[in-house]
Amino acid sequence: MRYFENGKLRLVPDGTRIPFMRGRIAGLVVSAILSLASVVLFFHPGLNYGIDFQGGIVMEVRTPGPADFPGLRAILAVQEVGQASLQQFGSPQDVLIRLPRQPGDDAAQQRAIDRVRGALARDVEGAQVRRVEAVGASVSQELFQGGMMALGLSMLAMLAYIWFRFEWQFGVGAIVTLILDVTKTIGFYVIADFQFNLSSVAAVLTIIGFSVNDKVVVYDRMRENLRKYKTMPLRDVIDLSINETLARTIGTSLTVFLAALPLALFGGEALREFSVVTLFGIVIGASSSIFIAAPILLFLGENRLRRGSEPVSVPGPGGARSGKVGN
Amino acid sequence: MMTFSRLKTWLILGVVALGAVLCVPNLVPRAAVPEWLPLRTINLGLDLRGGSYLLLEVDMNAVVRERLETITDSVRTRMRQGNYGYTGLAAEPAARRVVFRLRDPGQGQAVVAALRELTQPITTGLGQSTPDLEIAAAPDGLVTLTLTEAGLRAKATAAVQQSIEIVRRRVDPDGTREASLVRQGQNRILLTIPGEQDPQAIKRLVGTTAKMTFHLLDETAQPAPGVAPPPGVQFLRGDGGRGAEAIYPVRRRIEVDGANLSDARAGQNPQTGEWVVNFTFDSVGTRRFAEVTRNNVGRPFAIVLDDKVITAPVIREPITAGRGQISGSFTAASASELAVLLRAGALPAPLTVVEERTVGAELGADAISAGLISVAVGLLLVCGYMAIAYGLFGWFANVAVLVNLLLTLALLSLLEATLTLPGIAGLLLSVGMSVDANILINERVREEVRNGRTPLSALEAGYTRAFGTILDSNLTVLIKMALLYAFGTGPIAGFAVTVSLGVLTSMFTATMLVRLMTAKWYRARRPSALPV
Secondary structure, three states, X not given: OOOEEOOEEOOOOOOOOOOHHHHHHHHHHHHHHHHHHHHHHHHHHHOOEOHHHHOEEEEEEEOOOOOOHHHHHHHHHOOOOXXXXXXXXXXXXXXXXXXXXXXXXXXXXXXXXXXXXXXXXXXXXXXXXXXXXXXXXXXXXXXXHHHXXXXXXXXXXXXXXXXXXOXXXXXXXXXXXXXXXHHHHHHHHHHHOOOEOHHHHHHHHHHHHHHHHHHHHHHHHHHHHHXXXXXXXXXXXXXXXXXXXXXXXXXXHHHHHHHHHHHHHHOOHHHHHHHHHHHHHXXXXXXXXXXXXXXXXXXXXXXXXXXXXXXXXXXXXXXXXXXXXXX | OOOOOHHHHHHHHHHHHHHHHHHHHXXXXXXXXXXXXXXXXXXXXXXXXXXXXXXXXXXXXXXXXHHHHHHHHHHHHHHHHHOOOEEEEEEEHHHOEEEEEEOOHHHHHHHHHHHHHHOOEEEOOOOOEEEOEEEEEOOOOEEXXXXXXXXXXXXXXXXXXXXXXXXXXXXXXXXXXOOEEEEEOOOEEEEEEEXXXXXXXXXXXXXXXXXXXXXXXXXXXXXOOXXXXXXXEEEEEEEOOOOOEEEEEEEOOOOEEHHHEEEEEEEEOOOOOOEEEEEEEOHHHHHHHHHHHHHOOOOEEEEEEOOEEEEOOEOOOOOXXXXXXXXXXXOHHHHHHHHHHXXXXXXXXXXXXXXXXXXXXXXXXXXXXXXXXXXHHHHHHHHHHHHHHHHHHHHHHHHHHHHHHHHHHHHHHHOOOEEOHHHHHHHHHHHHHHHHHHHHHHHHHHHXXXXXXXHHHHHHHHHHHHHHHHHHHHHHHHHHHHHHHHHOOHHHHHHHHHHHHHHHHHHHHHHHHHHHHHHHHHHHHOOXXXXX
């Protein structure tokens, strides 16, 4: 393998002929297991919903010196604001205080904020409340419904779009892949113990967008090759198309990865979870184009997209290439 | 594909130049912006500049209760005027109605006709109107007055609009704090105030109804815990002086209403140095106040604010000038806060904060610098990769990426959109996505060269074939972001906006602009082999 050619970086050598479809069963099985495990994780221990979807209070506090966690816990414990959870947030001076949604009405939330603010001002010298977020019961419910609606509708929109632009097998392949992608992302949220908030919905939608984008490119090439090589078996058309677009798939995933990486490293605590999940999703999306979306298409389209496509071993992708069809 | 007419060339360059010019107002102070330039800039979101985002809910139950109480009062008056005998007049807020029973069921129709004057017509589109009250008399003499759905909606609209006006006068009396108040849904108000603020003070200003009324006291009643007040009297808590709490027997009848105030200012009592609030009545209030004080010299009267007695002084002499003073353990801050509340007027119903997001200005500044560092590093990494992977064509793409960023910022300025921290993330992600188009094109061109095409025909084929794919993949992203914008709030909507604009402008920069650069380069050099 040569990684440089004419002085330029080539991550994927020209004319690869990797028989991806040979590993289709393995790819699907691994993906199915991961997604199934994610679904299990989703129910137990369950997703860590943030205040957007569960209601509650988040306060970011900066203390003059390194934060005294036991001291802060003791101060909060006597405020009658429920089980407070404390967490270092970026620097050792910064503390994130999470309070559960207060029983009673929305006014109870405000009273809890007042109490904590008062206690901090009294007992922790120089403490500075840098951010307060409080979401009440009705609003969190509405935000949750809105977020789920956005996720559901975007799935439907993707299905409709790909269905419209390609044959239905492509649409089904894409949507099944997306469901597998999304479940894995949810599983990642549980394992990493990240908060699932409105910004998580944005992250999941970004991942879906990126993943579909990738599928469209690969599918586009498959459709082109189906027309170009009229007699090539579907399996070989798919392998050829994946190989032809491999350089692009990896290149684009890499650039988006490179763009999102600094957000995770320097973007601050507020963006860290969002960007880490996006990075995870880029990897998932790129690999699912190859290992999931294509095999599903092969299963669905075996006898429909191309008649009589028994796996023929002789005209491999390279062989077909030499018989170039000009246009 | 690889030829550009002179007009087209200039048009493309013109768009780029226009983008650069539109970004200018963001960089220079407002005064330095030339007059011919639209004064449109990007707004920084609250998470970047600090500020408060408060979603307020108007207590509709209180609105209904108040309306039903007014109806009950009016019914009492009408029945007295008409000499109708009745029993059990009561408001039932849960059922949104007022009920009573006629002694003589035969008077039903006459009573319904008499009460019909109480209804107010509500205009419901197309010039039609429905009454806000439904009045019915049952054969057994039971009369019900029910608030209709249309009446309720109209009440909610009125209450929300009135609240918006009053909250604006309270939190932004001079209009200099850029407070924004928008109705959301049926009975909510979104209040955003940017900049360094004391969120607690704002919440106090918003959370107080500030309904001030003047009442006489019932000196015969002895308020004690567990004792029911006599009819027409209520026991209200208040400051009994020196920090002690007292219970006052306050007559329900409102002698003068706070709505009749024309001004209120914080001041200091010249003798004691104590903080007080000086108020002035309007003409109606002055007349009523003079009358009450003239008839009740030597008796105490109470100033009640939101069901709490602030002070209950004894009237020493008639007050005819329409001026008064409220004293009662104020600090400088609490006195001026009360003055602001009284000047702005009472809210029609209590407001509750159902969602709060406040960010300190310092945290916002930290977020901006973190965002800028990320964008800079991200650009460097992406451009570095493109240069290493595609050489000259990679540099063309890099120029396009920078122009893409410039045009996105220009569009954000033109739309006066709000840039949030997630929005900055979106900016960076759209950079990563926009080079996708160039990667597609370059890979395609490389493939065509391998297939034996001449440089020119490989370029032509690369651009033509890649375009459909680029269009497809960008459209899917745009659909996503439209949904996110529709369902997301605040910062998240900002993410959707920057990604969408970034993707839209990349359709121009990554294809049109790069193609122009490539074409010019090709015509100048006429290379025998492409540097891909």
